[in-house]
Amino acid sequence: MKSYKILILDHRTYCINSLGDSLAQLGHKIMYQPSWNLKEVEKGISYFNPDILVTVGYNRRLFSKFIDLVPKLCKKYQLFHIYWATEDIINFEEWSLPYVKRTKPDLVWTIHPKCISKYAKLGIPSSYFNFGFNPRIFPPKKKTEKEIYDISFVGSTHLFKKTYRFDSLDHLLFPLVKSNEKVHIWGSNWKRDGAIIKREFNVDVPREWLKGYVLYGNSGYIYRSSKIVLGVQNAEDQVTQRTFEILGSGAFMIASKTKAMSALFEDKKELVLSSSPEETKALIAYYKDKPALRYEIGANARKKVMKNFTYGMNLKMIWPKVEVLIKQKVKRQK
Numbered sequence: 001m002k003s004y005k006i007l008i009l010d011h012r013t014y015c016i017n018s019l020g021d022s023l024a025q026l027g028h029k030i031m032y033q034p035s036w037n038l039k040e041v042e043k044g045i046s047y048f049n050p051d052i053l054v055t056v057g058y059n060r061r062l063f064s065k066f067i068d069l070v071p072k073l074c075k076k077y078q079l080f081h082i083y084w085a086t087e088d089i090i091n092f093e094e095w096s097l098p099y100v101k102r103t104k105p106d107l108v109w110t111i112h113p114k115c116i117s118k119y120a121k122l123g124i125p126s127s128y129f130n131f132g133f134n135p136r137i138f139p140p141k142k143k144t145e146k147e148i149y150d151i152s153f154v155g156s157t158h159l160f161k162k163t164y165r166f167d168s169l170d171h172l173l174f175p176l177v178k179s180n181e182k183v184h185i186w187g188s189n190w191k192r193d194g195a196i197i198k199r200e201f202n203v204d205v206p207r208e209w210l211k212g213y214v215l216y217g218n219s220g221y222i223y224r225s226s227k228i229v230l231g232v233q234n235a236e237d238q239v240t241q242r243t244f245e246i247l248g249s250g251a252f253m254i255a256s257k258t259k260a261m262s263a264l265f266e267d268k269k270e271l272v273l274s275s276s277p278e279e280t281k282a283l284i285a286y287y288k289d290k291p292a293l294r295y296e297i298g299a300n301a302r303k304k305v306m307k308n309f310t311y312g313m314n315l316k317m318i319w320p321k322v323e324v325l326i327k328q329k330v331k332r333q334k
Contacts, residue, residue, distance in 0.1 A: 001319055003027045004326075007050035007079070009041070009066070010034070013216035014241070015056045017137050019084065022311035025136065026319075036061045038069060045077050051326070053079040055103070057086035058095045070103045078333060080326050081105040084129065088112040090163055090235060100124060107325055109318065112238060125325060127318040131241035132311040133248035137217060140302055141224040141250035143295055149184045150288065151176065152226035154219050154242060156187040158234070159196050166200065168232045168256040174201045175277030177209075181284060183230070186214040186222065223251035227288060231255030231271070239264060244309050247271060247301035252294035254283055264309075270301040 008020050011034035024030045031048045033041055053074060055062060062070075074081045083105040085096045089112040096115070100108060100122065108119050109129035119126040153173055158165055174197075176183050190197075190210050198204060214222065219242075223229050229251045231243055236258040243261070246253050247270065255261055257273035267273045272287065274280040287294055 001026060001316070002323060003029065004052050005029045005031070005048060005050040006052045006054060007031050007033055007045065007048060008054045008056070009062065009070075010054075010056050010059060011036075011061075012056075012059070017216055018132070018134050018241070018311060019054070019056070021136060022132075022134050022315060025312060026315060036065050041066075041073070045073065045079075050077075051080060052322075053081045054084065055081070055105075056084045058091065058099075063095070063099065067099060067102050074106075080107075080322075080329060082107045082109060082322070084109045084111075085115065086111055086131070086241075088115045089238070090161070092118065106329060107322060125321070127321055129314060129318050130309075131239070131244055132309050132314050133244040133305045134311050135248065135306065138220040138223075138245055138249045141295070141298055145224050147225055147227045147291070149222070149226040151181065151183045151228045151230065151284065152186070152222055153183055153230040153232065154186045154214060154222055155232055155240075157189040157193040157197070159189075159193050159200070163234055164236050164256075164258070165232060165234045168234070170201060171274060171277045172230050172232055172254065172256060172280055174203050175280050176284065177203050177205055179281060181281070183209060184211055184222075184226075185209050186211045186219070188213055219245065220249050223249040226251060227291070227294060228284065229253045231261075233258055233261065236260065244305055247298075248305035248309070250295075250298040250302040252287065252298045253301070254280065254287075265301065265304060268297070270297060270304050272297070 006023055006028050016032055020030050033044045035041060085108050087095045088110045092115055108124055108126040110126050111130050113128045116126045190205060223246050229246050231246060231253045233256045234240055237260050239260050253271045254274055255271055257275045261273060265271050272283055274283055
């Protein structure tokens with residue numbers, strides 16, 4: 001694999017420590033540009049002289065300030081633009097599609113295979129590149145790990161749009177709130193969205209359960225320090241990024257029983273799946289006081305993730321297409 005200079009135009013740690021760090025581990029030189037000041041961005045480009053520009057998902061600053069500047073920068077500095085469409089397919093129409101139409105990337109990496117044909121209709125090449133796991137950021141849970149939390153959930157509310165996440169929260173998290181089974185909750189907007197939660201789920205999440213925002217790099221500690229981690233899902237045919245990170249950490253996870261989860265992981269061996277509020281409460285009661293069994297299942301989960309779902313192995317699979325398209329673009333520019 002040829003080494004490239006890659007500029008990642010993003011300030012979010014989940015991008016930097018997942019995709020960015022994984023690209024660096026493969027030998028590429030990475031520069032992160034967290035500034036959204038055009039002069040500073042151009043100074044960074046002039047200094048680093050990158051071959052590739054990477055933009056990711058939905059980013060308010062990117063969409064509001066830079067959406068029309070990205071193609072101009074790529075043309076001016078002859079950058080190969082890769083857009084990682086991490087909001088597919090749920091927000092394809094609202095976010096991915098408008099961004100791609102206006103920025104015209106050279107290649108789209110989509111987290112949903114059904115979107116490949118959608119991008120093809122626009123004349124834009126794409127590859128399926130799902131979320132994965134970076135083992136350098138998430139070390140394995142030790143058998144002697146001190147479990148200071150009984151049940152944890154890491155994730156923002158994301159209730160701005162009706163998706164399967166509503167169902168997942170309804171049979172994983174909120175039954176525990178109603179039965180006063182304490183859950184330590186990290187993430188944004190839980191206080192702000194209290195009225196929506198009350199209206200949609202008829203429940204009030206206790207303020208003392210809310211731990212606030214957690215840095216991406218600190219989430220692994222929470223997973224390893226918990227007896228049980230809840231794996232809320234956003235869709236029935238996709239899995240979240242946190243799914244790979246929780247299981248890759250060797251944590252014990254109870255997740256929603258979806259088509260995608262059942263296809264990727266083995267129930268009762270690598271994780272535990274639930275389909276209803278009653279089942280969730282029964283599973284909590286059964287596994288809560290079985291540390292050896294929880295550790296065994298978590299260790300099996302890490303083995304599966306390390307074998308099949310690391311960013312490194314996924315990038316190696318899709319990278320040949322990147323090199324072919326870069327060569328084609330260089331020829332056109334001559």
